[in-house]
Amino acid sequence: MSQMELDDLTADALREFGNIGAGHAATALSVLLEGRVAMSVTDARFCPFRDIVDVVGGPEQLVAAVFIRISGEIPGNMFVLFSLGSVDRLLDQLIEPVDSREDYSDLDLSAVAEVGNILTGAYVTAISDLCNIQLNQSVPSVAIDMAAAILDIGLMMTGYDENEAILISTSLAHGQHAIDGHFFMLPDVDGTQTLLSVLRRAPEHG
Protein backbone atom coordinates (compact mmCIF):
# COMPACT_ATOMS: atom_id res chain seq x y z
CA MET A 1 0.00 0.00 0.00
CA SER A 2 1.22 3.49 -0.74
CA GLN A 3 2.24 4.96 2.51
CA MET A 4 3.27 8.56 2.67
CA GLU A 5 7.01 8.77 3.29
CA LEU A 6 7.65 10.54 6.54
CA ASP A 7 10.90 12.28 7.28
CA ASP A 8 12.26 11.96 10.84
CA LEU A 9 11.13 15.41 11.86
CA THR A 10 7.53 14.75 10.82
CA ALA A 11 7.51 11.30 12.37
CA ASP A 12 8.75 12.81 15.64
CA ALA A 13 6.15 15.59 15.46
CA LEU A 14 3.41 13.02 14.94
CA ARG A 15 4.57 10.90 17.87
CA GLU A 16 4.87 13.98 20.06
CA PHE A 17 1.34 14.93 19.11
CA GLY A 18 0.23 11.40 19.99
CA ASN A 19 1.90 11.54 23.39
CA ILE A 20 0.52 14.94 24.31
CA GLY A 21 -2.99 13.86 23.35
CA ALA A 22 -2.62 10.63 25.32
CA GLY A 23 -1.47 12.64 28.32
CA HIS A 24 -4.54 14.86 28.22
CA ALA A 25 -6.79 11.84 27.71
CA ALA A 26 -5.25 9.90 30.61
CA THR A 27 -5.88 12.83 32.96
CA ALA A 28 -9.53 13.15 31.88
CA LEU A 29 -10.16 9.39 31.95
CA SER A 30 -8.63 8.95 35.41
CA VAL A 31 -11.43 11.16 36.74
CA LEU A 32 -14.09 9.20 34.84
CA LEU A 33 -12.69 5.79 35.78
CA GLU A 34 -11.78 6.84 39.34
CA GLY A 35 -8.20 5.73 39.51
CA ARG A 36 -4.86 6.14 37.88
CA VAL A 37 -4.98 5.67 34.13
CA ALA A 38 -1.74 5.19 32.23
CA MET A 39 -1.87 5.71 28.52
CA SER A 40 0.79 4.89 26.02
CA VAL A 41 1.04 5.49 22.30
CA THR A 42 1.70 2.22 20.50
CA ASP A 43 1.67 3.61 16.98
CA ALA A 44 1.60 7.04 15.35
CA ARG A 45 1.69 7.30 11.59
CA PHE A 46 -0.13 8.13 8.40
CA CYS A 47 -2.37 5.51 6.93
CA PRO A 48 -4.40 5.61 3.69
CA PHE A 49 -7.99 5.89 4.91
CA ARG A 50 -9.11 2.86 2.93
CA ASP A 51 -6.57 0.70 4.84
CA ILE A 52 -8.03 1.58 8.23
CA VAL A 53 -10.38 -1.42 8.09
CA ASP A 54 -7.29 -3.64 7.97
CA VAL A 55 -5.79 -1.92 11.02
CA VAL A 56 -8.87 -2.92 13.03
CA GLY A 57 -9.13 -6.48 11.69
CA GLY A 58 -10.84 -6.42 8.29
CA PRO A 59 -14.08 -5.13 6.75
CA GLU A 60 -16.42 -7.41 8.69
CA GLN A 61 -14.72 -7.14 12.07
CA LEU A 62 -17.19 -5.85 14.66
CA VAL A 63 -15.96 -2.65 16.24
CA ALA A 64 -17.29 0.22 18.31
CA ALA A 65 -16.77 3.58 16.69
CA VAL A 66 -17.24 7.11 17.91
CA PHE A 67 -17.51 9.67 15.15
CA ILE A 68 -16.87 13.35 15.64
CA ARG A 69 -16.86 16.09 13.07
CA ILE A 70 -14.21 18.79 13.42
CA SER A 71 -14.76 22.31 12.19
CA GLY A 72 -12.46 25.31 12.22
CA GLU A 73 -9.13 25.91 10.53
CA ILE A 74 -8.58 22.24 9.66
CA PRO A 75 -12.03 20.69 9.17
CA GLY A 76 -12.25 16.93 9.09
CA ASN A 77 -13.58 13.74 10.63
CA MET A 78 -12.36 11.94 13.69
CA PHE A 79 -13.02 8.33 14.57
CA VAL A 80 -12.14 6.48 17.75
CA LEU A 81 -12.35 2.71 17.28
CA PHE A 82 -12.37 0.06 20.00
CA SER A 83 -12.50 -3.70 19.74
CA LEU A 84 -15.59 -5.19 21.39
CA GLY A 85 -13.31 -6.77 24.01
CA SER A 86 -11.99 -3.34 24.93
CA VAL A 87 -15.50 -1.87 24.98
CA ASP A 88 -16.69 -4.60 27.34
CA ARG A 89 -13.77 -3.96 29.71
CA LEU A 90 -14.49 -0.24 29.56
CA LEU A 91 -18.19 -0.72 30.33
CA ASP A 92 -17.39 -3.16 33.15
CA GLN A 93 -15.50 -0.35 34.82
CA LEU A 94 -17.70 2.57 33.87
CA ILE A 95 -21.10 1.01 34.57
CA GLU A 96 -21.01 -2.43 36.12
CA PRO A 97 -19.28 -5.73 35.43
CA VAL A 98 -21.39 -8.09 33.33
CA ASP A 99 -20.54 -11.68 32.36
CA SER A 100 -21.37 -11.21 28.72
CA ARG A 101 -23.22 -8.58 26.76
CA GLU A 102 -25.78 -9.79 24.26
CA ASP A 103 -26.52 -6.30 23.12
CA TYR A 104 -25.60 -2.76 24.08
CA SER A 105 -28.06 -0.53 25.93
CA ASP A 106 -28.46 3.18 25.29
CA LEU A 107 -26.54 3.79 28.51
CA ASP A 108 -23.68 1.59 27.25
CA LEU A 109 -23.60 3.46 23.95
CA SER A 110 -23.56 6.87 25.57
CA ALA A 111 -20.75 5.76 27.90
CA VAL A 112 -18.71 4.69 24.85
CA ALA A 113 -19.56 7.97 23.13
CA GLU A 114 -18.35 9.90 26.17
CA VAL A 115 -15.02 8.08 26.25
CA GLY A 116 -14.62 8.74 22.51
CA ASN A 117 -15.49 12.35 23.14
CA ILE A 118 -12.79 12.63 25.81
CA LEU A 119 -10.19 11.00 23.57
CA THR A 120 -10.94 13.19 20.57
CA GLY A 121 -11.17 16.23 22.86
CA ALA A 122 -7.67 15.43 24.10
CA TYR A 123 -6.32 15.34 20.55
CA VAL A 124 -8.21 18.43 19.47
CA THR A 125 -6.69 20.25 22.44
CA ALA A 126 -3.26 18.86 21.57
CA ILE A 127 -3.49 20.19 18.02
CA SER A 128 -4.84 23.53 19.17
CA ASP A 129 -2.08 23.90 21.79
CA LEU A 130 0.77 22.72 19.61
CA CYS A 131 -0.20 24.65 16.56
CA ASN A 132 -2.16 27.53 17.99
CA ILE A 133 -5.16 27.01 15.74
CA GLN A 134 -8.87 27.04 16.40
CA LEU A 135 -10.81 23.75 16.17
CA ASN A 136 -14.30 22.82 17.33
CA GLN A 137 -15.74 19.36 17.75
CA SER A 138 -19.31 18.18 17.18
CA VAL A 139 -21.41 16.07 19.52
CA PRO A 140 -20.16 12.44 19.38
CA SER A 141 -22.07 9.72 17.54
CA VAL A 142 -21.56 6.07 18.25
CA ALA A 143 -22.14 2.88 16.28
CA ILE A 144 -21.21 -0.76 16.89
CA ASP A 145 -21.11 -2.73 13.66
CA MET A 146 -18.88 -4.00 10.84
CA ALA A 147 -15.76 -1.85 10.46
CA ALA A 148 -16.20 -1.20 6.73
CA ALA A 149 -19.86 -0.23 7.16
CA ILE A 150 -19.00 2.26 9.87
CA LEU A 151 -16.02 3.83 8.15
CA ASP A 152 -17.51 4.37 4.69
CA ILE A 153 -19.00 7.66 5.85
CA GLY A 154 -15.48 8.99 6.42
CA LEU A 155 -14.59 8.31 2.81
CA MET A 156 -17.78 9.88 1.56
CA MET A 157 -17.31 13.11 3.40
CA THR A 158 -13.90 13.71 1.92
CA GLY A 159 -14.64 12.12 -1.42
CA TYR A 160 -10.95 11.27 -1.80
CA ASP A 161 -10.14 7.68 -0.96
CA GLU A 162 -6.44 8.33 -1.55
CA ASN A 163 -6.57 10.63 1.44
CA GLU A 164 -4.22 9.85 4.29
CA ALA A 165 -5.49 9.71 7.84
CA ILE A 166 -3.44 10.29 10.95
CA LEU A 167 -3.51 7.12 13.00
CA ILE A 168 -2.68 7.17 16.70
CA SER A 169 -3.03 3.82 18.45
CA THR A 170 -3.11 3.93 22.21
CA SER A 171 -3.20 1.44 25.01
CA LEU A 172 -4.89 2.51 28.18
CA ALA A 173 -4.09 0.72 31.40
CA HIS A 174 -6.39 0.99 34.39
CA GLY A 175 -5.68 -1.51 37.14
CA GLN A 176 -5.01 -4.82 35.40
CA HIS A 177 -7.21 -3.94 32.47
CA ALA A 178 -5.89 -2.92 29.09
CA ILE A 179 -8.15 -1.02 26.74
CA ASP A 180 -6.83 -0.52 23.24
CA GLY A 181 -8.17 2.25 21.09
CA HIS A 182 -7.34 3.58 17.67
CA PHE A 183 -7.75 7.24 16.97
CA PHE A 184 -8.03 8.46 13.38
CA MET A 185 -8.14 11.96 12.09
CA LEU A 186 -9.04 12.46 8.47
CA PRO A 187 -8.81 16.10 7.42
CA ASP A 188 -10.98 17.18 4.49
CA VAL A 189 -9.38 17.42 1.04
CA ASP A 190 -6.08 19.28 1.44
CA GLY A 191 -6.18 19.42 5.22
CA THR A 192 -3.67 16.59 5.70
CA GLN A 193 -0.86 18.65 4.21
CA THR A 194 -1.90 21.69 6.25
CA LEU A 195 -1.96 19.64 9.42
CA LEU A 196 1.37 18.09 8.60
CA SER A 197 2.99 21.45 8.07
CA VAL A 198 1.59 22.89 11.29
CA LEU A 199 2.74 19.83 13.23
CA ARG A 200 6.23 20.18 11.76
CA ARG A 201 6.35 23.83 12.69
CA ALA A 202 5.01 23.14 16.16
CA PRO A 203 8.35 22.85 18.01
CA GLU A 204 9.15 26.43 17.01
CA HIS A 205 6.12 27.63 18.93
CA GLY A 206 7.62 26.02 22.02
Place this chain on the structure above:
Amino acid sequence: MADSSQQVRIGIAEGAVIRRAGQIVTAGLGSCVGLVLYDDVVDVAGMVHIMLPNAPKPDPIHPQKYADTAIAWLYEALLREGARPLHVKAKMAGGAQMFRNLTTEALRIGDRNVQMTTELLHGLQIPVVAEDVGGHYGRTVRFDLPTRVFSIRTARGEERQI
Protein backbone atom coordinates in the same frame (compact mmCIF):
# COMPACT_ATOMS: atom_id res chain seq x y z
CA MET B 1 -17.40 -20.95 1.30
CA ALA B 2 -17.68 -21.73 -2.34
CA ASP B 3 -14.73 -22.62 -4.50
CA SER B 4 -12.51 -19.57 -4.20
CA SER B 5 -11.75 -19.55 -7.91
CA GLN B 6 -15.44 -18.96 -8.55
CA GLN B 7 -15.77 -16.18 -6.03
CA VAL B 8 -15.02 -12.52 -6.77
CA ARG B 9 -14.73 -10.08 -3.89
CA ILE B 10 -15.16 -6.41 -4.59
CA GLY B 11 -14.21 -3.53 -2.30
CA ILE B 12 -15.63 -0.07 -1.88
CA ALA B 13 -16.02 1.78 -5.20
CA GLU B 14 -15.27 -1.38 -7.19
CA GLY B 15 -17.28 -3.56 -9.53
CA ALA B 16 -17.13 -6.94 -11.26
CA VAL B 17 -19.02 -9.05 -13.79
CA ILE B 18 -19.26 -12.85 -13.76
CA ARG B 19 -20.56 -15.39 -16.30
CA ARG B 20 -22.04 -18.90 -16.08
CA ALA B 21 -21.49 -19.80 -12.43
CA GLY B 22 -19.93 -18.08 -9.45
CA GLN B 23 -20.44 -15.51 -6.77
CA ILE B 24 -19.71 -11.84 -6.25
CA VAL B 25 -19.27 -10.71 -2.66
CA THR B 26 -18.85 -7.33 -1.03
CA ALA B 27 -18.28 -7.00 2.71
CA GLY B 28 -19.43 -4.33 5.11
CA LEU B 29 -21.85 -2.12 3.18
CA GLY B 30 -22.83 0.81 5.39
CA SER B 31 -24.36 3.79 3.62
CA CYS B 32 -22.92 2.41 0.39
CA VAL B 33 -25.22 0.51 -1.97
CA GLY B 34 -24.43 -2.93 -3.37
CA LEU B 35 -26.25 -3.04 -6.71
CA VAL B 36 -26.56 -6.18 -8.81
CA LEU B 37 -27.68 -6.19 -12.42
CA TYR B 38 -28.28 -9.59 -14.03
CA ASP B 39 -29.87 -11.11 -17.09
CA ASP B 40 -32.75 -13.39 -16.12
CA VAL B 41 -32.16 -15.69 -19.11
CA VAL B 42 -28.47 -15.57 -19.98
CA ASP B 43 -26.12 -16.44 -17.09
CA VAL B 44 -24.36 -13.11 -16.69
CA ALA B 45 -24.41 -10.77 -13.68
CA GLY B 46 -22.43 -7.92 -12.19
CA MET B 47 -22.18 -5.93 -8.98
CA VAL B 48 -21.01 -2.43 -8.07
CA HIS B 49 -20.25 -1.10 -4.58
CA ILE B 50 -21.61 2.45 -4.93
CA MET B 51 -20.38 5.10 -2.51
CA LEU B 52 -21.94 8.40 -3.59
CA PRO B 53 -24.92 9.50 -5.73
CA ASN B 54 -23.20 11.67 -8.33
CA ALA B 55 -19.81 11.85 -10.00
CA PRO B 56 -18.34 15.32 -9.47
CA LYS B 57 -17.09 15.37 -13.07
CA PRO B 58 -17.64 13.18 -16.15
CA ASP B 59 -15.34 10.17 -16.62
CA PRO B 60 -14.14 9.70 -13.05
CA ILE B 61 -11.14 7.39 -12.48
CA HIS B 62 -13.37 4.93 -10.61
CA PRO B 63 -16.76 4.96 -12.38
CA GLN B 64 -17.99 2.25 -9.96
CA LYS B 65 -17.86 4.75 -7.10
CA TYR B 66 -20.82 6.95 -8.09
CA ALA B 67 -24.38 5.81 -8.78
CA ASP B 68 -24.66 7.66 -12.09
CA THR B 69 -21.40 6.41 -13.61
CA ALA B 70 -21.50 3.00 -11.86
CA ILE B 71 -24.87 2.05 -13.32
CA ALA B 72 -23.81 3.12 -16.81
CA TRP B 73 -20.55 1.14 -16.43
CA LEU B 74 -22.28 -1.99 -15.17
CA TYR B 75 -25.09 -1.93 -17.72
CA GLU B 76 -22.66 -1.56 -20.63
CA ALA B 77 -20.40 -4.29 -19.24
CA LEU B 78 -23.37 -6.69 -19.02
CA LEU B 79 -24.51 -5.96 -22.55
CA ARG B 80 -20.95 -6.58 -23.79
CA GLU B 81 -21.07 -9.98 -22.06
CA GLY B 82 -24.21 -10.91 -23.93
CA ALA B 83 -27.03 -9.68 -21.68
CA ARG B 84 -30.18 -8.50 -23.46
CA PRO B 85 -31.63 -5.11 -22.40
CA LEU B 86 -35.14 -6.50 -21.93
CA HIS B 87 -33.87 -9.29 -19.67
CA VAL B 88 -31.86 -7.12 -17.29
CA LYS B 89 -33.12 -6.96 -13.69
CA ALA B 90 -31.76 -5.35 -10.53
CA LYS B 91 -31.38 -6.29 -6.87
CA MET B 92 -29.84 -4.00 -4.29
CA ALA B 93 -28.93 -3.74 -0.63
CA GLY B 94 -27.29 -1.22 1.69
CA GLY B 95 -27.94 2.49 2.09
CA ALA B 96 -27.99 2.39 5.90
CA GLN B 97 -27.46 5.28 8.27
CA MET B 98 -24.85 3.91 10.65
CA PHE B 99 -24.65 6.83 13.09
CA ARG B 100 -28.25 7.40 14.03
CA ASN B 101 -28.11 10.56 16.10
CA LEU B 102 -26.52 12.54 13.32
CA THR B 103 -28.92 14.51 11.24
CA THR B 104 -26.75 16.61 8.96
CA GLU B 105 -27.47 16.25 5.27
CA ALA B 106 -24.09 14.67 4.57
CA LEU B 107 -24.88 11.80 6.91
CA ARG B 108 -28.15 10.92 5.21
CA ILE B 109 -26.07 9.78 2.29
CA GLY B 110 -27.40 6.21 2.51
CA ASP B 111 -30.90 7.43 1.63
CA ARG B 112 -29.58 9.56 -1.18
CA ASN B 113 -27.58 6.68 -2.62
CA VAL B 114 -30.69 4.46 -2.67
CA GLN B 115 -32.87 7.20 -4.10
CA MET B 116 -30.46 8.08 -6.90
CA THR B 117 -29.89 4.41 -7.78
CA THR B 118 -33.65 3.79 -7.90
CA GLU B 119 -34.26 6.81 -10.14
CA LEU B 120 -31.50 5.91 -12.56
CA LEU B 121 -32.69 2.30 -12.87
CA HIS B 122 -36.20 3.56 -13.49
CA GLY B 123 -34.85 5.82 -16.24
CA LEU B 124 -33.20 2.80 -17.88
CA GLN B 125 -36.41 0.78 -17.41
CA ILE B 126 -34.58 -1.82 -15.36
CA PRO B 127 -36.98 -3.34 -12.80
CA VAL B 128 -35.76 -3.62 -9.19
CA VAL B 129 -37.09 -7.06 -8.32
CA ALA B 130 -35.87 -7.08 -4.71
CA GLU B 131 -34.14 -4.76 -2.26
CA ASP B 132 -32.99 -4.69 1.34
CA VAL B 133 -32.10 -1.08 2.13
CA GLY B 134 -32.01 1.44 4.97
CA GLY B 135 -31.84 0.75 8.68
CA HIS B 136 -28.90 1.36 10.99
CA TYR B 137 -26.73 -1.67 10.40
CA GLY B 138 -24.05 -2.92 8.05
CA ARG B 139 -24.51 -5.71 5.51
CA THR B 140 -22.30 -8.21 3.73
CA VAL B 141 -23.87 -9.32 0.45
CA ARG B 142 -23.33 -12.19 -1.95
CA PHE B 143 -24.89 -12.73 -5.37
CA ASP B 144 -24.88 -16.22 -6.81
CA LEU B 145 -25.03 -17.38 -10.41
CA PRO B 146 -26.84 -19.29 -11.78
CA THR B 147 -29.37 -19.22 -8.91
CA ARG B 148 -29.56 -15.37 -8.95
CA VAL B 149 -30.06 -15.43 -5.20
CA PHE B 150 -28.85 -12.33 -3.37
CA SER B 151 -27.85 -13.20 0.21
CA ILE B 152 -27.56 -10.56 2.91
CA ARG B 153 -25.86 -11.03 6.26
CA THR B 154 -25.87 -8.41 9.03
CA ALA B 155 -23.48 -7.79 11.91
CA ARG B 156 -25.93 -9.48 14.27
CA GLY B 157 -25.69 -12.64 12.23
CA GLU B 158 -29.12 -12.35 10.61
CA GLU B 159 -29.26 -13.83 7.13
CA ARG B 160 -31.84 -13.36 4.44
CA GLN B 161 -32.09 -14.13 0.77
CA ILE B 162 -33.84 -11.99 -1.78
